[in-house]
Amino acid sequence: MSLVMIIEDEEPLAMLLRYNLEKEGFEVATVANGLNAVSEVERLMPSVILLDWMLPEVSGIEICKMIRSKPDIKNIPIIMLTAKGQEEDKVRGLGAGADDYVTKPFSVPELMARVKTNMRRAPLFEEKEKVIVFDDITMDLSERKVFRNGHLLHLSPTEFRLLKMLIKEPGKVFSREVLLKSVWGENIFVESRTVDVHIRRLRKSLNQYGPDYIRTVRANGYSIDKNTLPDNDDEKEDEI
């Protein structure tokens, strides 16, 4: 599923956009503040960004320039949303690296059409590996799909990000704190127990079609590893 990120401080507008994008079948993430915007883009790797020009703290233009300067995210299409309709502003927006430009108030169908067009045009961002393979597990990052032994797994976006984090560095142990920070983000408060709950769900999905490769390192965290230890069942007995 394709993720659209809305960077917009006007909550009613962000909600309207979310509603319409979800109706079109997109996954949606919203960011209301310019300060968090770039780190959220790096964390979630959206397929398209809707970026408001007038944001608190950091302007849309600045965010656009920052995104374009970072190799991992610079190819993500950006559609600027703005009340400024003047020609010189449009030129400035496109000069800062925006792919498209929509002036408020805009028609929702038109914006939806532009999202789809920009998504098609996107050279599915040059993530170094589009596909990550770990033994019988295959993650297709551009399609956001996971297969095990040829079976498609139905993972939530959170479980997908957790697996991606683990699978990129097999054998490395990630603490709950590190996983929380990179999967949920710095500014979101969740208990570290939440990590355990999502790991359990991820395990359940993965283990339908193969052995348990997620290793629980007691009091430490998690890793993905083919040499699972015999005492690896410590997480399995407790259900919430």
Ligand code: CA
């Ligand atoms: Ca605004």
